[in-house]
Every structure is written in C-alpha cells, then in structure tokens.
Amino acid sequence: MKIVQKSIKLLTLVAIALCSFQSFASDSGKKDNNQNDGGVVDTKSEVDKYIQHHIQDAHDFTLFSYTNDAGERKHVGFPLPVIVWTSEGLKTFMSSKFHHDDNGEEIVTAGNVKLAKIHGKIYELDAGASKVDFDAEHHATNAHKVLDFSITKSVFGILVVGFLMLFWFIRLARQYKKKSIPTGFGRALEPLVIYVRDEIARPNIGEKHYRKFTGYLLTVFFFIWLLNLAGLTPLGFNVTGQIAVTAALAIFTLIIYTASGNKHYWKHMLWMDGIPVFVKPILAIIELAGAFLIKPFSLLIRLFANITAGHIVVMSLIAIMFVMRESLGTVGSTGLSIVLSILIALIEVLVAFLQAYIFTMLSALFIGMAVEEHEHH
Amino acid sequence: MESLFNDFSPGLFIMQTFILLILIFLMVKFAWKPIMNSLNERESGIQAALDAAENAKKEMQNLQSDNEKLLKEARAEREGMLKEAREMKDKMIADAKEEAQAQASKMIAQAQESIRSEKQAALAELKNQVATISVEIAEKVVRGELEDKKKQLSLVDKMLGDVTLN
Numbered sequence: 455m456k457i458v459q460k461s462i463k464l465l466t467l468v469a470i471a472l473c474s475f476q477s478f479a480s481d482s483g484k485k486d487n488n489q490n491d492g493g494v495v496d497t498k499s500e501v502d503k504y505i506q507h508h509i510q511d512a513h514d515f516t517l518f519s520y521t522n523d524a525g526e527r528k529h530v531g532f533p534l535p536v537i538v539w540t541s542e543g544l545k546t547f548m549s550s551k552f553h554h555d556d557n558g559e560e561i562v563t564a565g566n567v568k569l570a571k572i573h574g575k576i577y578e579l580d581a582g583a584s585k586v587d588f589d590a591e592h593h594a595t596n597a598h599k600v601l602d603f604s605i606t607k608s609v610f611g612i613l614v615v616g617f618l619m620l621f622w623f624i625r626l627a628r629q630y631k632k633k634s635i636p637t638g639f640g641r642a643l644e645p646l647v648i649y650v651r652d653e654i655a656r657p658n659i660g661e662k663h664y665r666k667f668t669g670y671l672l673t674v675f676f677f678i679w680l681l682n683l684a685g686l687t688p689l690g691f692n693v694t695g696q697i698a699v700t701a702a703l704a705i706f707t708l709i710i711y712t713a714s715g716n717k718h719y720w721k722h723m724l725w726m727d728g729i730p731v732f733v734k735p736i737l738a739i740i741e742l743a744g745a746f747l748i749k750p751f752s753l754l755i756r757l758f759a760n761i762t763a764g765h766i767v768v769m770s771l772i773a774i775m776f777v778m779r780e781s782l783g784t785v786g787s788t789g790l791s792i793v794l795s796i797l798i799a800l801i802e803v804l805v806a807f808l809q810a811y812i813f814t815m816l817s818a819l820f821i822g823m824a825v826e827e828h829e830h831h
Numbered sequence: 832m833e834s835l836f837n838d839f840s841p842g843l844f845i846m847q848t849f850i851l852l853i854l855i856f857l858m859v860k861f862a863w864k865p866i867m868n869s870l871n872e873r874e875s876g877i878q879a880a881l882d883a884a885e886n887a888k889k890e891m892q893n894l895q896s897d898n899e900k901l902l903k904e905a906r907a908e909r910e911g912m913l914k915e916a917r918e919m920k921d922k923m924i925a926d927a928k929e930e931a932q933a934q935a936s937k938m939i940a941q942a943q944e945s946i947r948s949e950k951q952a953a954l955a956e957l958k959n960q961v962a963t964i965s966v967e968i969a970e971k972v973v974r975g976e977l978e979d980k981k982k983q984l985s986l987v988d989k990m991l992g993d994v995t996l997n
Contacts, residue, residue: 511843538842575840602842610848614852623862630869634876649865668867669859671909698844702851 475644501773507694509765510574512607513549517689529554534610538603540567540578549604556595576602581727608699611691615680619673623647650675650814658818661712663825667818670710674703675754675814682761682806686768686799694809695762695767697754704754708746715824722828749820753813760809764802771795 495504516531533550545564552560558572561579568579579586579599587595605613615749626640626647633723636644655664655671693699694722721727723741775791782790977983 510838511840601845602840604842605848608842608843609850612847612850614849619854620857620862623858627862627865627869630865630873634869634873638898644870648870651867651870665867669863670855672863673851673855673858677851695839696843697838698840699847701839702844702847705848706851706855 471750495773496776498777499616501770501777505766505769505773507574508690508769509695509762511572511692511696513552513571513576514603515610516552516554524628525645527554527771534605534607535707536576536578537603537605538569538578539588539603540564540569542567550825558597559586570594570597572597574597576604584651598628607691608693608696609692611684612699614676615684615693618680619676644723646676647672652817654811658815659825660827662827663822666714667710667821670706671814671818673819674706675810678703678813679807679810682810683803685761685765686802687805692761692765695765697758700758701750702755703757703813704750706748707753707820711749711820711824712745714821717824718828719824749816753816757813759808760805764798764805767798768795768802771798 462684474822476533484799495501513536514529515534516529518531519527519529522528531654535546536549536551537546545567547562547564547787549564552571556571556573558570560570562569568584570577570579571596572586576599577594578600580596580598580705583596586597592769595681599721608695622639622643625645626636626643629636629640635641650672651664651668655668658664678694681699684691685694723745724738726741728738730735736794771794772791775788778787780788781787
C-alpha cells in the first residue's frame with residue numbers, strides 16, 4: 455500500500471515537473487498585441503481585459519507568461535487536449551496548436567475542418583473560408599461554435615479535485631478498518647465529514663431520510679469547497695465561477711429533490727389544501743416555477759456570482775498596483791494593493807467555505823422539503 | 832445577461848455532469864459508505880460504552896447503598912444484642928441478689944426459729960431439772976428435818992404459826 459502511494463506521488467510530481475517547465479512559446483512576438491494574456495498589463499482597459507480573460511475558461515494551463523529579451527512572448531505551462539465535435543465528427547489535438555492565439559487568427563486544420571479559437575471558444579469555419587471574418591461588434595460572421603468537450607483548464611481542475619477527493623477519502627475509509635480513530639490528514643477530514651452529516655444533512659433532511667442523501671451532499675460540499683480554494687491559489691482556476699459547472703451542480707440537486715419528492719410534496723405543489731379552488735391553479739404555477747426554476751437558479755447564480763465576484767475583486771485590488779501608480783507612486787500603490795488584496799483574500803477563504811456550505815445547506819433544505827412527512831395541517 | 836449565456840459552455844456542462852456523476856458514484860461506493868458505517872459503528876460503540884459506564888455507576892451506587900444498609904442493620908443488631916445482654920446481666924444480678932436475700936432471710940429465720948425452740952427446750956429441761964433437783968433437795972431436807980421428832984414438831988408449829996386464820 456505504502457509503495458503504491460509513494461509511487462503515485464512520485465509520478466504526479468514528475469508529471470507536473472515535466473509539463474510545467476516545458477514552455478511552449480508562441481513563435482513570434484508579432485502577435486503580442488492580439489493576445490489577451492500577453493504583453494504589458496498597465497492601463498484600466500488592459501486590466502479589465504486581463505480579468506475578463508482570467509475568469510473565462512481556458513484551453514491551456516498557463517502558469518505565467520513573460521516577454522524575453524528578444525521581445526518574444528513566452529508562456530510557462532502546459533497545453534491541454536482539445537476535443538471538439540465538428541461537422542465531421544470528433545476531432546482531438548493539443549491546444550498548443552493554437553499557439554496561444556485567442557482572436558481567431560491561428561487556423562488549425564483537423565481533417566477537413568478548419569478551427570479557430572476566439573475568446574476562449576472554438577469555432578469551426580464555414581466551408582470555403584480560410585480566415586475568420588468579423589463584423590463591427592467583433593462577432594465571427596463565417597464561423598460557428600462547436601460542441602467543445604476539451605479537457606479545458608476547468609475540466610482539468612475538476613479532475614484534479616476529483617482525484618484528490620477519491621485519494622483522501624478512500625484512504626480515510628481504509629483507516630477505519632484498522633483503527634477507530636484516524637491519524638494524520640484523516641484526522642482533519644473526519645470532523646468535516648461529521649460536520650456535513652450532523653450540521654447540514656441531518657437537521658435539514660430529517661433523521662429518517664438523511665442517510666440516503668448524505669453521500670451526495672458530502673461529495674458536493676467537498677467538491678465545491680476544494681474548487682473554491684483551488685481558485686484562490688495562483689494556479690488561477692475559476693471552476694466554480696463557470697456557469698456551466700454551477701448549472702450542472704444545481705441540476706443535480708434539482709433532479710434529486712424532484713425524484714425523491716413524496717406524495718405530500720406534489721400535492722402541496724400542484725393542488726394546495728385549504729385555499730379557494732380558483733386560486734389553486736395560480737398557486738400551482740408559482741410553486742412549479744419555484745421548484746423548477748427559482749430554486750436551481752438561486753443555487754447556480756449564487757455560487758457563480760460569489761466566486762466570480764471574488765476573483766474580480768482580488769484581481770482588481772492587485773491591479774491597483776499598476777493603475778494607481780501615477781497618483782500614489784510605486785511604493786504607495788504597491789503597499790495599498792498588497793494590504794487590500796491580502797485582506798480580501800482572507801475574506802475569500804471564508805467565502806470559499808461559506809459558498810460550499812450554503813450550496814450544500816440549500817440542497818439539503820430542498821431535499822428535506824421534498825421528503826418531509828406531514829402529519830396534518 | 833447575454834454575456835452570461837454566451838459564457839455558458841455546453842461542452843463544459845456535459846463534462847462536468849459526466850465527471851460529477853462518476854465522482855458521486857465512486858465517492859459513495861468507496862469512501863462515504865465505509866466512512867459513514869465506521870462512524871456510526873464507532874458512535875454506537877461509544878454510546879454503548881457510556882451506557883455501560885452509567886449502568887456500572889448505578890449498580891455501584893446500589894451496591895454501596897446496600898452495603899450501607901447492611902452495615903446499619905448490623906450495627907443496630909449489635910446494639911440490640913448488647914442491650915439485651917446488658918439487660919439480661921442486670922436482671923440476672925438482680926435475680927441472684929433477690930434469691931440470695933430470700934435464701935439468707937429464710938436461713939436466718941430458720942436459724943432464729945431453731946434457736947428459739949432450742950432455747951425453749953433447754954429452758955424446759957432446765958426447769959424440769961431444777962424441779963427434780965428441788966424435789967430431791969426438798970426430800971433430803973425433809974428427810975433430814977424429820978429424823979428428829981422435836982424438830983418435826985417445831986416445824987409444824989412454825990408452819991401453823993405462819994398460817995393466819997382470818
């Protein structure tokens with residue numbers, strides 16, 4: 455067991471070391487002004503663009519970029535596989551083929567389809583086109599989006615967190631076979647597991663049904679929390695700030711509480727007791743909208759907005775360093791930026807936990823409402 | 832709002848759904864189930880141990896109170912026995928005294944009685960002997976006196992002289 459664990463650790467380290475120091479440079483410096491993550495970020499609009507770029511998903515894993523003495527842009531990181539469903543079926547290649555271009559200038563030919571990356575999305579060029587044309591609002595006119603199953607930075611983050619969770623918690627589960635009190639890192643994980651069970655699942659769902667849903671709630675709690683925390687590291691993940699991710703999570707909760715709703719839940723929603731008959735259909739519409747739209751939307755928007763806002767605020771505060779250099783001087787703007795961003799980063803650590811807690815809490819509450827057993831009204 | 836939906840990536844959504852499904856399945860099967868089972872087991876174990884300790888404490892208390900009761904009873908019994916013994920002793924002493932007294936007085940009474948009757952008997956004998964002796968003496972005296980006629984006549988005279996005939 456020990457040897458297997460050690461070799462996994464070693465392999466991971468080697469993989470990271472190999473990948474991260476393979477800088478895959480763009481071939482020339484002439485595209486610098488076109489790259490969102492490239493070049494000097496100094497003015498307000500550049501900062502804005504940089505932040506917008508950061509909170510989006512990316513097809514490369516870039517740790518940092520710099521311009522070398524020869525004026526070339528270098529990106530340190532590693533490419534990720536691009537998997538797209540085009541008009542000619544599934545195409546896969548490494549994202550390094552785009553050479554960090556994000557404006558649709560680098561055309562990748564895969565089979566008979568021509569692909570370009572514009573603002574983090576992959577477009578397929580219409581037949582016959584060899585170059586993306588843009589209209590006045592910078593929308594591509596002769597290309598359309600393709601279904602993108604790429605291992606993007608977010609998917610990569612999801613996978614990393616997923617493996618971490620599996621590794622940690624399966625190890626914790628194994629520890630219980632030998633002793634009743636875990637040691638090492640498991641000792642830190644156990645109270646969190648008990649916390650989710652006793653403070654979130656049990657009180658909100660009720661003693662009778664909570665066991666069935668604890669697995670889902672625990673998974674979601676640790677998934678969101680760890681991804682929120684990963685977003686605070688300099689690795690620059692913004693997974694829980696991707697609306698697609700939060701939407702998927704919210705839909706899971708929606709499916710679970712809809713599928714486990716008992717007779718009373720549906721009765722209460724569709725034909726409520728104790729009100730005049732002509733009000734019942736109106737209330738049913740409101741209740742249905744509440745259950746199928748408002749609840750999941752509140753879940754997905756809350757998590758998405760909180761995490762995205764946190765990222766924007768932290769990066770904006772860091773940007774004070776550049777933006778206010780003129781008015782405060784180098785030392786002043788740097789000091790202010792560091793103090794403020796440390797403060798807000800600390801708050802973000804709290805928010806990371808809080809949002810995971812709230813999402814899990816509300817999921818448990820909604821499930822609890824669906825399985826609640828009514829005595830009599 | 833438009834950019835919000837523009838940012839929504841269907842591919843990422845599908846990947847996330849897919850990965851999350853697998854993750855939930857694996858976590859529930861290999862992590863949460865065994866962890867929850869062990870936690871429940873441990874908690875019920877702790878509860879059982881606590882209950883057992885509580886029971887033992889109660890039993891101990893019962894035992895202690897029982898002991899105390901027993902001790903008290905024993906003490907009371909001892910007290911009773913001692914009292915009884917003391918009473919018995921006192922009574923025996925008193926009885927013995929009384930009996931001795933009675934015996935003594937009885938003996939004294941008997942002794943006195945026998946002394947009296949002895950004395951009576953002695954007196955009676957003494958009287959008899961004195962009478963006998965007196966008679967003998969008188970006999971002797973009379974005999975002596977009557978040996979001589981003159982003397983007998985003088986005596987009769989004297990006696991006659993003593994008798995006053997009034």
